Amino acid sequence: xxxxxxxxxxxxxxxxxxxxxxxxxxxxxxxxxxxxxxxxxxxxxxxxxxxxxxxxxxxxxxxxxxxxxxxxxxxxxxxxxxxxxxxxxxxxxxxxxxxxxxxxxxxxxxxxxxxxxxxxxxxxxxxxxxxxxxxxxxxxxxxxxxxxxxxxxxxxxxxxxxxxxxxxxxxxxxxxxxxxxxxxxxxxxxxxxxxxxxxxxxxxxxxxxxxxxxxxxxxxxxxxxxxxxxxxxxxxxxxxxxxxxxxxxxxxxxxxxx
Amino acid sequence: xxxxxxxxxxxxxxxxxxxxxxxxxxxxxxxxxxxxxxxxxxxxxxxxxxxxxxxxxxxxxxxxxxxxxxxxxxxxxxxxxxxxxxxxxxxxxxxxxxxxxxxxxxxxxxxxxxxxxxxxxxxxxxxxxxxxxxxxxxxxxxxxxxxxxxxxxxxxxxxxxxxxxxxxxxxxxxxxxxxxxxxxxxxxxxxxxxxxxxxxxxxxxxxxxxxxxxxxxxxxxxxxxxxxxxxxxxxxxxxxxxxxxxxxxxxxxxxxxxxxxxxxxxxxxxxxxxxxxxxxxxxxxxxxxxxxxxxxxxxxxxxxxxxxxxxxxxxxxxxxxxxxxxxxxxxxxxxxxxxxxxxxxxxxxxxxxxxxxxxxxxxxxxxxxxxxxxxxxxxxxxxxxxxxxxxxxxxxxxxxxxxxxxxxxxxxxxxxxxxxxxxxxxxxxxxxxxxxxxxxx
Amino acid sequence: xxxxxxxxxxxxxxxxxxxxxxxxxxxxxxxxxxxxxxxxxxxxxxxxxxxxxxxxxxxxxxxxxxxxxxxxxxxxxxxxxxxxxxxxxxxxxxxxxxxxxxxxxxxxxxxxxxxxxxxxxxxxxxxxxxxxxxxxxxxxxxxxxxxxxxxxxxxxxxxxxxxxxxxxxxxxxxxxxxxxxxxxxxxxxxxxxxxxxxxxxxxxxxxxxxxxxxxxxxxxxxxxxxxxxxxxxxxxx
Numbered sequence: 024x025x026x027x028x029x030x031x032x033x034x035x036x037x038x039x040x041x042x043x044x045x046x047x048x049x050x051x052x053x054x055x056x057x058x059x060x061x062x063x064x065x066x067x068x069x070x071x072x073x074x075x076x077x078x079x080x081x082x083x084x085x086x087x088x089x090x091x092x093x094x095x096x097x098x099x100x101x102x103x104x105x106x107x108x109x110x111x112x113x114x115x116x117x118x119x120x121x122x123x124x125x126x127x128x129x130x131x132x133x134x135x136x137x138x139x140x141x142x143x144x145x146x147x148x149x150x151x152x153x154x155x156x157x158x159x160x161x162x163x164x165x166x167x168x169x170x171x172x173x174x175x176x177x178x179x180x181x182x183x184x185x186x187x188x189x190x191x192x193x194x195x196x197x198x199x200x201x202x203x204x205x206x207x208x209x210x211x212x213x214x215x216x217x218x219x220x221x222x223x224x225x226x227x228x229x230x231x232x233x234x235x236x237x238x239x240x241x242x243x244x245x246x247x248x249x250x251x252x253x254x255x256x257x258x259x260x261x262x263x264x265x266x267x268x269x270x271x272x273x274x275x276x277x278x279x280x281x
Numbered sequence: 282x283x284x285x286x287x288x289x290x291x292x293x294x295x296x297x298x299x300x301x302x303x304x305x306x307x308x309x310x311x312x313x314x315x316x317x318x319x320x321x322x323x324x325x326x327x328x329x330x331x332x333x334x335x336x337x338x339x340x341x342x343x344x345x346x347x348x349x350x351x352x353x354x355x356x357x358x359x360x361x362x363x364x365x366x367x368x369x370x371x372x373x374x375x376x377x378x379x380x381x382x383x384x385x386x387x388x389x390x391x392x393x394x395x396x397x398x399x400x401x402x403x404x405x406x407x408x409x410x411x412x413x414x415x416x417x418x419x420x421x422x423x424x425x426x427x428x429x430x431x432x433x434x435x436x437x438x439x440x441x442x443x444x445x446x447x448x449x450x451x452x453x454x455x456x457x458x459x460x461x462x463x464x465x466x467x468x469x470x471x472x473x474x475x476x477x478x479x480x481x482x483x484x485x486x487x488x489x490x491x492x493x494x495x496x497x498x499x500x501x502x503x504x505x506x507x508x509x510x511x512x513x514x515x516x517x518x519x520x521x522x523x524x525x526x527x528x529x530x531x532x533x534x535x536x537x538x539x540x541x542x543x544x545x546x547x548x549x550x551x552x553x554x555x556x557x558x559x560x561x562x563x564x565x566x567x568x569x570x571x572x573x574x575x576x577x578x579x580x581x582x583x584x585x586x587x588x589x590x591x592x593x594x595x596x597x598x599x600x601x602x603x604x605x606x607x608x609x610x611x612x613x614x615x616x617x618x619x620x621x622x623x624x625x626x627x628x629x630x631x632x633x634x635x636x637x638x639x640x641x642x643x644x645x646x647x648x649x650x651x652x653x654x655x656x657x658x659x660x661x662x663x664x665x666x667x668x669x670x671x672x673x674x675x676x677x678x679x680x681x682x683x684x685x686x687x688x689x690x691x692x693x694x695x696x697x698x699x700x701x702x703x704x705x706x707x708x709x710x711x712x713x714x715x716x717x718x719x720x721x722x
Numbered sequence: 723x724x725x726x727x728x729x730x731x732x733x734x735x736x737x738x739x740x741x742x743x744x745x746x747x748x749x750x751x752x753x754x755x756x757x758x759x760x761x762x763x764x765x766x767x768x769x770x771x772x773x774x775x776x777x778x779x780x781x782x783x784x785x786x787x788x789x790x791x792x793x794x795x796x797x798x799x800x801x802x803x804x805x806x807x808x809x810x811x812x813x814x815x816x817x818x819x820x821x822x823x824x825x826x827x828x829x830x831x832x833x834x835x836x837x838x839x840x841x842x843x844x845x846x847x848x849x850x851x852x853x854x855x856x857x858x859x860x861x862x863x864x865x866x867x868x869x870x871x872x873x874x875x876x877x878x879x880x881x882x883x884x885x886x887x888x889x890x891x892x893x894x895x896x897x898x899x900x901x902x903x904x905x906x907x908x909x910x911x912x913x914x915x916x917x918x919x920x921x922x923x924x925x926x927x928x929x930x931x932x933x934x935x936x937x938x939x940x941x942x943x944x945x946x947x948x949x950x951x952x953x954x955x956x957x958x959x
Binding site: 303473478483485490491492497507509510513 | 725726727729808811812814815818826827830
């Protein structure tokens, strides 16, 4: 069990002022039996415009907004306290779509070949998943800057390197070959200093968090923000701007134990 | 009474009127937008009262079952759990949208305007060719054509017991009002350079809706508004959108969409606006799901289907695959993800090598294709440079679901202008006829 | 009364302007046409200078054909009719199908006149269709605010062209009055840009053509600004 103080900030700087801006944020962690969130606070800059809340089909809380005035910077900062029990499981239900691949998690030739070469041998769902995670971990190298948010699992598999999002997508593709229900998780992790992505696998009424990038079950230093079938279902921030500006994004995440 | 070969008296006058009233559709050729008149043939298709009454029963039944299927798929999945439809056909379908799970559309209606394509075989039997539950277009053409025919040739309609079809806009308006969640009705068009822009603007005029583009709309606090030029806002209760699902909301679907309305899905999910037709309907009009519609009718309604499907095989099932591979020469193969007459190939047109290639492709990608028996459907007479010639034609029937499900007593009859061609789509050069439904035989 | 979207307001204004531009330039072209036929090369040169169109024609025969009928000449009368039709097509729901059909009819009849040797006679149906268009918008439109904006466009265009084309000072006064009425009646915001009472007084005091021209130019500029500021929303994403 850990008590963590978290702070997470994303800042977008535009090369030219944009005339307007719509956004959806999945940036506020919600409480479940693993994590209890208190004093959560979301600060959006510029501090004007319309802000409201919504919820998506995956159950995520959304902060929606619209700014109809020129601005050259946009940021949101989430902070609060999380009490996290040392468990990788939450009770929950599952929708059938979590068993099917999506465009980002479709197994192509590379993933299928890889799967054939490392087919797990154990019988339980979680044990098989952990075997897949281990094989993946042993084959991939963690390299920044070689993939982007739109990189598919198959593309990342072909180059055998990528970041946590790519590990998660390949892992999902492998699990879905086995028809194991699984979902993509965006969150914050103690060590990384950035946002992190991992996977939850469903079995027997529980979702179990597995982090393929670290090849481990998640522990009490993982704060979950949102989930979906893959990254594109649940980006932490999605926005569109009116204007032709380039944007530079900086992300800061700080988690300290209390 | 036999009207089969009776043209409306003055075809020249009608074509002049169609040009004058701007009855056009747009196409892109080599990257440039062009508007063409939709070639009109003055010999109507006539459907007898008896035929129509059976057709009407069958169409209402089919559309009701399809609506129940959509309700089920985006909520309880009973039909899958009961083993009637394999889940693969649902969740891998491009038209299935997970972001629509759990949303209950206003009044529970998913497909408000259904365009059901039928053909009549030489033995007189009608067959369903495909269901269009996303944004079926085309009703405006027979609607305005009838108006113009009655202008140019009024006595054709004397004592002829032809059901007046000029109620389409009123039916459409009725559906919009029925599902409206409070506020005005709007028709959302991608703009002037859309193939069906004539239809968008004509329906806006005839239903008293405001024709809007995405930049006219915005969402605030999960409520959809239209902004006016003075900066005021008007709440929108129903959107008849003529843009496809993937472009509808860049915050939920394709982020690069420039024609969508950000956050409209949030307003829809909150029950504050009706979207006509509901997003996610593509899962039910997929060519693969088509195979299962008769089963749906039995499952949801406990009734025998009134209208038949064309005999269809799913290579997904081993038995069907074997049949398809053995009989490919006589079948028509369709790619489930294509529309508008594209992705359709006839076995009889294939060379030996092509047949072998297709057999391989069908075996490898069994979920991607369906195969159907070629229905020998009736030819209809059309006038071609003064001669009457026989051409293939289909019928798109329009079924509107509001307080009840109604079939519009007309439809869009499209014909191929090329002899022996089965392709009737306007985007591929087809023409259209008025469709007369008789009130007595 | 239905709300008007920002896109439509711009289309309504320009629909009025283009229909009027076609009508008035056609009329004045007819007036000059007799003089061209009498052989005055200078007549068309002066005409082009008045309406601020570059002389790309070099001879009165080419001018006769291209300035009237050439859709590839952006200054031609038919190009302006094409723009009117383009604005009309996106306004079908506001102006109603019959009004739009008159624009289409005007275009079809206009095209049919190409190569004519009796242009004023053959063009009569085009003029008829434009008159019918104005009758139809007045008769059929249910959104009166939208109707007023079309008329505002028409007045602005007419005043502008009458000034350029040397219409009699009395005619110009009538048009100026008309425009002021439109502006007064509806668009309060213009008073923040231009002092209308002052303008009215100036108009009454204006005696010379030059005074009047300067006045109208000021008014037109301000209407343009008004349209720019209030009607035209940046829609590019």
